[in-house]
Amino acid sequence: MMIYDIAIIGAGASGLMLAANLDMEGSRGIILEGSSCIGSKLLMSGGGHCNITHGGSVKDFVYAYGNEGQALRRCLYRHSNLDLARWLTEHGVELADENGDPVEPSYGSNGIDNEGRIFPASMKARDVLDVLLGEASLNGWQIETDARVSGLRKDGSWEITLINGYELRAKKVVIASGGITYPETGSDGSMLEILEDIGIDINEPRPALSPVYVENYPYAELSGISVPDVTVIAFSSDAAYTCKGKAARMKGDLLFTHEGLSGPVILNISKYVEPGELIRLCYNKELHELPRRMQRILRERSRGLLGDVRTNVLASFLNQDDFIVSGVDEHGMVTAGGVSLEEIDMKTMRIKAHEGLYAIGESIDADGITGGYNLQLCWSTAAAAADDLKDNKE
Numbered sequence: 001m002m003i004y005d006i007a008i009i010g011a012g013a014s015g016l017m018l019a020a021n022l023d024m025e026g027s028r029g030i031i032l033e034g035s036s037c038i039g040s041k042l043l044m045s046g047g048g049h050c051n052i053t054h055g056g057s058v059k060d061f062v063y064a065y066g067n068e069g070q071a072l073r074r075c076l077y078r079h080s081n082l083d084l085a086r087w088l089t090e091h092g093v094e095l096a097d098e099n100g101d102p103v104e105p106s107y108g109s110n111g112i113d114n115e116g117r118i119f120p121a122s123m124k125a126r127d128v129l130d131v132l133l134g135e136a137s138l139n140g141w142q143i144e145t146d147a148r149v150s151g152l153r154k155d156g157s158w159e160i161t162l163i164n165g166y167e168l169r170a171k172k173v174v175i176a177s178g179g180i181t182y183p184e185t186g187s188d189g190s191m192l193e194i195l196e197d198i199g200i201d202i203n204e205p206r207p208a209l210s211p212v213y214v215e216n217y218p219y220a221e222l223s224g225i226s227v228p229d230v231t232v233i234a235f236s237s238d239a240a241y242t243c244k245g246k247a248a249r250m251k252g253d254l255l256f257t258h259e260g261l262s263g264p265v266i267l268n269i270s271k272y273v274e275p276g277e278l279i280r281l282c283y284n285k286e287l288h289e290l291p292r293r294m295q296r297i298l299r300e301r302s303r304g305l306l307g308d309v310r311t312n313v314l315a316s317f318l319n320q321d322d323f324i325v326s327g328v329d330e331h332g333m334v335t336a337g338g339v340s341l342e343e344i345d346m347k348t349m350r351i352k353a354h355e356g357l358y359a360i361g362e363s364i365d366a367d368g369i370t371g372g373y374n375l376q377l378c379w380s381t382a383a384a385a386a387d388d389l390k391d392n393k394e
C-alpha cells in the first residue's frame with residue numbers, strides 16, 4: 001500500500017492554501033479531491049471575483065466570526081489579512097478594493113490600510129486558484145481528483161479508503177473537506193460523518209450566509225430593491241443558536257428578492273434564524289425615506305376593516321416589521337458547525353486527541369460574515385497547520 005507523509009483531504013481554498021505554503025521536498029504529499037474539479041467554491045467566490053479578505057486592522061476581525069471569534073483570535077493574529085495580502089502580491093496577484101482601486105499591503109502595520117473588501121485586481125477568482133495550484137505543484141504535491149474518501153482509520157499511520165475501494169496510508173492527514181452547502185461542488189459533509197464515526201465531536205452543520213424566507217411575504221414585487229442600514233433581530237427559543245442566549249441583532253443592507261429576504265444583513269444573521277421563530281425588521285427610517293413602492297405596500301398592509309390606513313399600525317411597521325420564518329435557504333455561502341473548536345489546538349490546527357490529524361478551513365466550526373472573512377479563515381488556519389507541519393517534519 002502506498003505510504004505518504006501527508007495527505008490533504010479536499011482541494012478547495014484551504015487545502016490548496018496549505019499545499020501552496022508547505023514545501024514537500026524530500027517527502028511525499030498527496031491531495032485527495034473527491035470531485036472531478038479543483039477549487040469549485042473558490043471559483044464561485046464573490047460572484048467569480050473572489051473577495052479574498054477584508055482590509056483594516058486584524059484586531060477588528062474577531063467580531064466577524066461571532067461566538068467563535070475569541071477562539072480564532074490567536075490564529076488570525078499570527079496569520080493575518082496582511083500576511084495573506086503580502087503572500088498574494090509576492091506571488092504576482094495584485095490586489096484591489098471593490099472599486100478596482102489598487103490596494104498595497106502596508107508593511108510594518110498590523111493590517112491593510114484600505115478598509116473594506118479586498119479582491120484580486122483582475123477581479124478573477126481563477127487568478128487566485130492558478131497561483132495556489134502553481135505553488136502547490138512547485139512544492140511537490142500530487143493532486144488526485146475523483147478520489148472521494150469514504151473511510152479513515154488509525155492503525156499506526158492513517159489508513160485512508162477511497163470510495164472506489166483503493167487504499168493508501170499517510171503519516172499525517174489534514175481535513176480540508178469544507179462544509180455541507182453547495183454539495184454539487186463536492187462539499188457534501190461526508191467527511192464530517194467519517195470524523196464523527198472515529199469519535200471526533202462535530203457540531204451540527206447547517207447553512208449560513210443564506211437568504212431567509214418568511215410566511216405571508218408581502219414584498220415579492222420589490223424584488224431587486226435594497227434598503228440600507230436596516231436592523232434585523234432574530235428571536236430564537238434555542239439559546240444555542242443565538243448570541244449568548246439573547247436575540248441576535250445585526251445592522252446592514254437588506255435586499256428584497258422575489259421569494260424572500262436577502263442582502264448582507266440577512267445573510268449575516270441567517271445562522272441564528274430558525275423556521276417557526278420571529279424575525280423583526282427595523283428600517284430606522286421615516287416612511288418617506290423608504291422606496292416608493294414599499295411605502296405603498298406598507299400603507300396597504302396598514303388598512304383596517306373599513307379600508308382606512310391606521311397610522312399607528314403604519315408607524316409600527318417602520319420599527320417592528322415582524323415575520324415568522326418559514327425557511328432558510330439550503331444554499332448558504334458557508335456552513336456553520338463542523339469540527340468542534342474544543343477538539344482543535346488553534347495554534348497548530350491539530351485535532352488534539354488524534355495524533356497526526358489536522359482540520360482547517362470551513363470543515364471547522366467557525367464561519368464569518370460576508371466581506372472576505374471566510375477565505376481569510378481558510379488562509380489563517382491553513383498557514384497555522386503549514387507552520388506546524390514544517391516544524392515537525394519527520
Ligand SMILES: Cc1cc2nc3c(=O)[nH]c(=O)nc-3n(C[C@H](O)[C@H](O)[C@H](O)COP(=O)(O)OP(=O)(O)OC[C@H]3O[C@@H](n4cnc5c(N)ncnc54)[C@H](O)[C@@H]3O)c2cc1C
Pocket residue numbers: 009010011012013014015032033034035037038039040041042044045046047050051052053147148149150176177178179182185186187188189190191332333334360361362363371372373374375376378
Ligand atoms: C457562492 C459563494 C460565494 C462565496 N463568496 C465568498 C467570498 O467572496 N469571500 C469569502 O471569503 N468567502 C466566500 N465564500 C465562502 C468560501 O468560498 C468558502 O468558505 C471556502 O471556499 C471554503 O474553502 P474550503 O477549502 O474550506 O472548503 P471547500 O471549498 O468546500 O473545499 C472542500 C473540498 O473538499 C472536497 N471533499 C469533500 N468531502 C470529501 C471527501 N470525502 N473526500 C475527498 N474530498 C472531499 C470537496 O469536493 C471540495 O473540493 C463563498 C461561497 C459560496 C458558495
